[in-house]
Amino acid sequence: MSLPVDMSTTLGNAWFPTPIFTASGCASSGKELAQFFPLNQVGAIVTKSVMSKPRHGRPTPRMAETPSGMLNSIGLQGPGIDAFLANDVPWLVEQKARVIVSIAGETVEEYSTLARKLRSVSGISAVEVNISCPNVENRGLVFACDPESSRRVIDGVRKTIGGELPIIAKLSPDVTDLPAIARGVVDAGADGLALINTVLGMVINIDSMRPHLGGKTGGLSGPAIKPVAVRAIYQVHAALPKVPILGMGGVASGRDALELILAGASGVSVGTASFGNPKALIDIQNELRDLLAARGFATMQQAIGYAHREGA
Amino acid sequence: MSLPVDMSTTLGNAWFPTPIFTASGCASSGKELAQFFPLNQVGAIVTKSVMSKPRHGRPTPRMAETPSGMLNSIGLQGPGIDAFLANDVPWLVEQKARVIVSIAGETVEEYSTLARKLRSVSGISAVEVNISCPNVENRGLVFACDPESSRRVIDGVRKTIGGELPIIAKLSPDVTDLPAIARGVVDAGADGLALINTVLGMVINIDSMRPHLGGKTGGLSGPAIKPVAVRAIYQVHAALPKVPILGMGGVASGRDALELILAGASGVSVGTASFGNPKALIDIQNELRDLLAARGFATMQQAIGYAHREGA
């Protein structure tokens, strides 16, 4: 029953020994989790979305717990790409961790600039392009909510970064037609898709009787959104079966990870679950391996999209 | 501290003694809850969306519990408008319950037909138009996901029903630009908006390794989606401050109801909470009254949209 399962996976031309990754913004740049497990034991560390300049982010309070979930409005606080590349990436490489760098921008140009800086950096497996950011050139409309802006960001990154580094476009579920956005960014050169970013939400503090978060709205994450993530991954995998998906959204157990994989994810990022359990990635990875073995899968890759098989 | 609070509210020209209503599809046609509380003690009974013909709905399994939520894919099983008007409405009227009839259709024409049948029925306070249904004339695209289809449905209903009965258009949160859809249906003649319908989701059964629900995808409801509901209500109230909103989504306590009211809801429908607590509406209504009193509100209506006040 329990033969060893080959857990390896690929996203574009990047190979990973296991499909369990951190989620951007939920592992900072990795150092903080290293006390709880060796970072090279998981598939990859996806770093917090970095912008070209240092940023303070949004005012506090930046979080509110909600039933089986939480809202955050961090606002992409970070050191800026130069400090990040100087300090954080080399440290991760030293730990022999596989690194996926997440980038974020306010203009199409900023994404390209970030991509240019990544081009020559060694030790990076892929770049995740977080397009769930307000586009300052388009009334603050989030890039990922507009097919044309999404496409232009990825096009710019693709052209700047050259053909080597896989590009994973991270999409927002807050759209009417997710497969259409997905198709656009794939046409523009994305090698893979990351699904899903947080769902836009709000909590009102019934004592102050105002929005609780400093940034008013925030992103909903955690188990509450898992059914939305599964649906998004299933829909997009059905529409674009050949495009690898890095799935995420509410994964807190090996069962959850398996659900996303069956829906069509080639890899699974674990975000909010690490807040409640710093060793979540390792626990999830072990449980996933056992579940795959119990179902007779010799390789994790056989399970990708298995819920779409004939007769389903 | 605890002066009596005037709990009354209005939606268009309809008046209700309290702002707590059932949610369509979560109270059947009312009879089932009458054992647990007198139906005339709550604001209104919003009946299950009825179509022109009897319908079997979707295959089972029709539900899956999810963290702090559930998915359903009932598929609008029901007796059809004629049987509904003959049996269910007169019974509710006899109970002295206020009745909001929810209608659903597959074509713009079907909605108008339903509206025509409601025109002459006495004892109805308002009609809720559930436009989160697949439009068979437009590749099954959900009406509420397309500004033009949404507008046309409401326009048809408005023209058929005449000027008497308030029309509440019920919108789906699964869209990129909710305020735009809201504006469209208000322009087309909606007197109010119901926000939000369920969020599209999916659960994969990790034993069968296929989508768990007979209908594959389902609608996510319950506390998990409350932050999405609050955000939707807040956004739409900010865009259209004069349009009354019937809020819903994950309300399970008086605190939750207050949150939606502060965000901009004139009334609050309670859906999934009744499954866990058949007396949920009464408990919520009592708790809401106490919370309003403790905050010094003399009337519930003063609290509507209070989170938008200056300086917030």
Add this chain to the structure above:
Amino acid sequence: MATINKNAVQEMVTILSNKRVGAYHQILLNVGDIVKNCRPGNFVAIRVGGDTSKLILRRAFAISRVSESSQYGGTMELIVAPHGSGSKWLCSQLEGAEIDIVAPLGTAFGIPTEPISALLIGGGYGSAPLFGLADVLKSRGCKVDMLLGASVGSKIYAPMEGKRSVNSLKIYTEDGSMGETGRVTENLLNIVKDRNIDVIYSCGPMAMLSAITALVADTDVIHQCAVEESMACGIGVCMTCVLPVRNEDGSTSMLRSCIDGPVMDGSTVRWDLVGKVPEVSS
């Protein structure tokens, strides 16, 4: 005023005892006057997981038996299999814990006015309500035979006291670890014929109920079965628990198993359509 859920009430009740019996937990609740309205076949819907629970739906359990005469006032017994997180939580509750129930819900087994020959068939924890039913049938002068089946012996629930109220009890397990090897349907038609069975009362997995219906289809035997469909509300408001049932006119309706069941006439259930949608009837 109410025409549906007529006797149902929601109440906080105390757990009097919680004992492991084989693979199950036998849980005794102090429910007071609720017992007066409980009939064999009815079920109870229980809130699970405590105050901070992410489990938002009640869990349904057959009322195994009720008693009015006990030292505690009315008591209700449940037989609970620790299955997923909700039932496991219930099984972990200690004596003295308070739980939130809605009961009694659903239809009950029809009790004959004449002293007939009844065959009670239970699968797994499905035997739970049958012992209470046997008591009632016996008190009406019926002959009561019982067949119980399960995959393994630990999943046979057949309490000592219960056995007293039946004329015969035959046990089947699929692995042969208790009673005969096989299923309750193995020799069913012969038993029905030999013992002149008038009515079969059954409770257990849907496949078992369906198989029994098929076997007795060409006989005069009445088959009352307690079905088990996934339920979100248990009180008829959500429409998740429906089963295709044949109407008098031959058409099919999707009936709610929580209020038009769980006890249904097996011959009217369209077992072939369970999990499918019937043709539109109009």
Add this chain to the structure above:
Amino acid sequence: MATINKNAVQEMVTILSNKRVGAYHQILLNVGDIVKNCRPGNFVAIRVGGDTSKLILRRAFAISRVSESSQYGGTMELIVAPHGSGSKWLCSQLEGAEIDIVAPLGTAFGIPTEPISALLIGGGYGSAPLFGLADVLKSRGCKVDMLLGASVGSKIYAPMEGKRSVNSLKIYTEDGSMGETGRVTENLLNIVKDRNIDVIYSCGPMAMLSAITALVADTDVIHQCAVEESMACGIGVCMTCVLPVRNEDGSTSMLRSCIDGPVMDGSTVRWDLVGKVPEVSS
């Protein structure tokens, strides 16, 4: 390898006792060797709500004191105010219950190498870590005075044993129900001057910490305060718990109060900017 959270471990530990003390619960945990790395000022992050919980985030509590010599091995004491659903759940856990903790986390109060004069100021349950701190300071030969304040007397936590380790203890309540009427900041500057205070150690509501900082701004007194910001992770990965802190070069950084705090130098915190965003620094 790890440079952050260096001594933190995640473990299941047992509750040895849970007693109500005024408005709080004093909870004693059997934590074994973890105590070796706990310093006054560190905190613990606790999973709440049990297996079926909808509460997905840990709750942070100051480590009130630890002891290695007790009959149970290492023990850790917490003083918990039943505030919302998570802390209430914790307060309702009985002796013998197992809970999931991550500890020790965060920075600790700096301990002087010289025998200085220290003033410890606690607001509400903020006094909890101060008694453990007082022990350490005393053992280093420091003079330790203490001021405690709260809205009402039941929210003053000042255990008998604790009082032994301080040279003086003064209590203030806003309603006058215990000690003097007023706030700990009332007479602060005089106390600092009269007693030649070198260092103030404080823990309590942010408004109190901010007020103390302002009062001693023009003095030579060092102010080490333990801040309390809403925390999602407690281990530095989420960036929710940030505070604006002045850098050497005059610019401001948003530092994480879980790993760069909770103990911070009060004079570097830009209290005026808490809840706001500083100008972009580059």
